[in-house]
Amino acid sequence: MPLTQLAFPANIALLGNPNCGKTALFNLLTGSRQKVANYAGVTVERKEGRLRTAGGRRVNVLDLPGAYSLNALSNDEAVTRDVITGHSAEALPDLLVCVTDATNLRLHLRMVLEAKQLGLPLVVAVNKMDRAKKLGIRIDLEALARELGMPVVGTVSIQAHGAQELLKVLDKPLARRTPSTWQPPDLHAVRHTQHEVQRIFRSTVHEPAVDADPSERIDRVIMHPFWGLLILGVVLFVTFISVFSVGAWLTGFIEQGTAWVAALVESAMADGPLRGLLVEGLIGGVGGVLVFLPQILILFLFILALEDSGYLPRAAFLLDKPMSKAGLSGRSFIPLLSSFACAIPGIMATRSITNWRDRLTTIMIAPLMACSARIPVYTLLVAALFPGDPLEATLLMIGLYVLGIVSAMAVAWVMKRSTGSTRHSVLLMELPSYQWPDWRSLAIGLYERAMIFLKRVGTIILALTIVMWALYTIPSPRTRNGGSPIENSLAGEIGHALKHVFAPIGFNEHIAIALVPGMAAREVVVSSLGLVYAMEGNEAEVGSQLEAHIAREWSLATKLSLLLWMVFAPQCLSTFVVVKRETNSWTYMWLMGGYLFALAYLASLFTYQLTSYLTAH
C-alpha cells in the first residue's frame, strides 16, 4: 500500500471497566492538557485531553466513562455505549484503547471481546503491570495479542514512563475499520463470551497457586462488623479534626490576605460608592468565596485519597445496611460525605448512583449535611451560648452535625414511604483491591473539585455579595428615624417586611435583615450581623463583639431557634441552581426548598416557643 493511503490515529478513546486505572492512565497521557465538561444533554462528565506520541504527533484522547459492559445499566455506561456505537453527537474515535487491569484480566477481558464486535481498530492496554509482577502474575502479552487479534501493550499508569509502549503503538498506521456486528448481548451471548474469556485467560495468564493480594486479609479487619466500624469512626474523626484545625488555620491566612488587599484599596482611593463596591462588594465577595477553599480541599483530599486507596467503597459496604433502613444504599455514602465540604460537589457526586430514586433522595438530603459555610455561624452561636466553656460548646457543635444526619435519614425514610416503592434497590458494586493513592490523580482530582466550587458556587456567591452590597447601600425610599444606615437601606426594608414572618420563631428585625444576604452563602450571616449592629474593626474584632452582644442581648430561646434554623434552612442559592441542573426539574428544586424551609420553620418555632415557655416559668 502506498504510504499516502495510511491513516494514523488522531482521535482515540479510552474504554474500560471502572477501577482499571483508566483515569490514572488518561492523566499520565495528557498531564494537565485536559478539558472537563458534560456530554450533550446529560450530567455525565466528559474528559478530553491531548497527548504527544513517541513520534511527536498530537492525538486527542477521550476518557470514556467507566463501564463494565455495553449493556448499559447506568447513565455513565449509556454514554459510553452511545459514543462508541455512533449513537451520539460525538464523532466515532479512530481507535479504541481498551484499558484492562493486569491483576484482574479475568474480569476485564470480556469487555475487550465485546468491544471487538464494534469493528473499530482496537489496542489493549494491560495496565497495572507492576502490581501484577509483584503478585506473581505472569501475562504472555504476545500470546494475548494473537488470541485477541489486536495489538496488546503493557502499561503502568502510576509511573512517569509507564505509557511508552502505548505511545509507540499510536504511531503505527490504523487497522481498517469493519462494519459493526455489535448488538446488546443476551444471556446466551454473554455466557458464550465468558467461555471464550476463560479459554484465553487460561492460555495466556499464569497465576501463582496462592493469591498474594493482601486485600482479602486487610478486608477481614476493615470489613469486620466491630473493628471495621471502629476504624471507620477513627478515619472520619481524623478527617474532620483535620478539616477544623488545619482548615481553620489556612482560612486565617486568606482572611488576613483579603483584609490586607481591602486596606490597600481603601488607602489608595477616595471614599465613595466605587470604593464601597470594590472593597465590600468585589474584594469582600472574592474573599468570601476563597475562605471556604481550605476546608473544602482538605475534606476532598481525604475523600479522594480514601476512595483511590479502595477504602471508601468498603465504608459504603459497612454502612449499606443502616442506610438501607432509611431507604438508601451504601452508594449514597460518598456523595453525602462530600456534602460536608459543600453540597454542590456532593450533589454532583450522586451521579455514581445508578438507581434514579436513590439518587434523587440523596440529592434531596445532601443540604442537611453541615457544609463548611455553616461552621462560622455555628461557631459564633455556640460560643455565645456557652461563653468560656469549650467542652459544652464542642458537644453542642457535634450535636448539630448529628442532628443534620439524623434528620436526613428521617427525610429519606419518609421519601421512601411516600413513593411506596417496593422494588429492591441494587447495591452491586466492586470493592477494588487496595492500593496506594496515585499523587498525580489526587492533584488533578483536587484541582477539579476546586474548579467546580469556584465556578458553580463562587460565581453565585460573588454576584450575590455585590447585589447584597447594593441592597445595603441604597437607602430605602421610606426613611425611618433613628437606626443604623443599614436599617434604612433596601435590605432593611426587606428585613422589616419579613419581621412578621420571623417573629413567631424569635428572630428580631436585625436577624431577619442578616438572613437575607445569607442566601449567597450561610457564613455571610455573620458579617451581615456585624453590619446590622454597626460593629467596627477587622473580622476577629467584629466576631468577638458579636459574640458578646449575642450572649448579652439575645434570649436563650432566640439563640437556640437561630441554631436550628441554620441546620435546616435552604440558605444557599447555589444549591438550588445545581439541584435544578442535576435533576433537570424545577419541581424537585422547589420541593427541596419547600421542605427545607418548612422543616427549619417548624424546628425553630418549636424550639423558640418551648424554650420561651420553660425560661418564663
Next chain:
Amino acid sequence: MPTRSAPLPLNELPEQRWATVADITVPDHGPDRELVLRLVELGFVPGERLRIVAEGIAGRDPLAVRVGHTTFALRRYEASFILVEPLS
C-alpha cells in the same frame, strides 16, 4: 479431590467457605433479569470459584464476595440468584 454437595443460593453459603458457581437463576423479565445478566458479565459463571469474605453488620447483609481477583458487594437478595456448590 474436594467433594461436592447440593447447590445452594449464595446467600446461604457460610462465610469464608470456598464454593464454585453451579448455576444462575434467570428471572423471565424485568429489572432482575438485567441484574442477573450483569452478574454473569461480572464473572459469576459456572465453574468460577468464590468465597464470602465479609458480611454486613446486621442480618448478614450485604455480602462481600470474592470471585477470581475481584471482590463485589452484593445484597443478599442479589446473591440469591447465584447457585453455588460448597467445596469441603
